[in-house]
Amino acid sequence: MSLRRILLALCATPILSVSGVAGNITGDHEQPSVCYGDAAHGRLERGRRLPYSGENYRAYSMLGFGLGRTYVHSVVRDVMLDAYAELAQSHPELRFIYGESGWATGGRFPPHKGHANGTAADFFVPVRTQDGKVSLLPISSFNLMGYAIQFDRNGRSGANTIDFEAMALHLLALERAAHAHGIGIRRVIFDVNLQPRLAATKSGRQVLSHLAFNKQQAWVRHDEHYHVDFRLPCR
Numbered sequence: 001m002s003l004r005r006i007l008l009a010l011c012a013t014p015i016l017s018v019s020g021v022a023g024n025i026t027g028d029h030e031q032p033s034v035c036y037g038d039a040a041h042g043r044l045e046r047g048r049r050l051p052y053s054g055e056n057y058r059a060y061s062m063l064g065f066g067l068g069r070t071y072v073h074s075v076v077r078d079v080m081l082d083a084y085a086e087l088a089q090s091h092p093e094l095r096f097i098y099g100e101s102g103w104a105t106g107g108r109f110p111p112h113k114g115h116a117n118g119t120a121a122d123f124f125v126p127v128r129t130q131d132g133k134v135s136l137l138p139i140s141s142f143n144l145m146g147y148a149i150q151f152d153r154n155g156r157s158g159a160n161t162i163d164f165e166a167m168a169l170h171l172l173a174l175e176r177a178a179h180a181h182g183i184g185i186r187r188v189i190f191d192v193n194l195q196p197r198l199a200a201t202k203s204g205r206q207v208l209s210h211l212a213f214n215k216q217q218a219w220v221r222h223d224e225h226y227h228v229d230f231r232l233p234c235r
């Protein structure tokens with residue numbers, strides 16, 4: 001089934017039960033998640049998710065959130081939250097959107113190829129308008145929850161331009177938070193034609209020297225989002 005057909009089917013699915021927008025925040029008594037196998041064939045126990053939105057971030061879609069498509073391993077959830085918290089302090093003007101990551105129990109996650117064991121997450125690119133104001137991608141069912149938004153080689157899409165510096169700051173914050181939680185970042189997938197634009201920013205240079213990126217174009221173009229594979233021990 002094509003990516004487009006799967007996403008269209010998803011968009012047409014009514015929300016039967018939106019299970020709250022609070023996500024599940026770490027409690028002192030929370031049992032950590034357990035991941036099994038790899039991102040392609042594994043699974044997850046006790047998956048957790050971020051709240052639908054916070055001070056400087058939100059999920060890509062209320063529908064996708066309600067359907068349970070934003071679960072990750074509890075440590076990855078903590079890393080994502082800590083990165084946003086750091087950025088809220090250091091760059092309070094920036095806004096971020098996280099994308100799909102997986103089911104609460106992992107397993108196959110069409111149309112994505114990985115995302116099976118809670119160790120991967122998608123992030124939509126931060127954008128600014130042509131006059132430099134911080135903006136958000138116009139995500140809706142008309143553009144397949146944002147995944148069908150196209151950027152040109154200069155990182156422009158309609159009125160929006162990718163804020164490569166903000167993207168780099170986010171990746172650096174994720175790397176720091178991952179390190180603080182005793183895990184790492186295994187790989188970042190992003191459009192190879194846009195990677196030089198990322199490298200041209202101050203923080204982007206650091207990101208590309210610290211983190212491993214795909215060298216060849218991925219099976220779907222990752223221009224509107226970047227995919228992060230975290231490195232953490234699974235059974």
Ligand SMILES: [Zn+2]
Pocket residue numbers: 112115120121122226227228
């Ligand atoms: Zn992905």
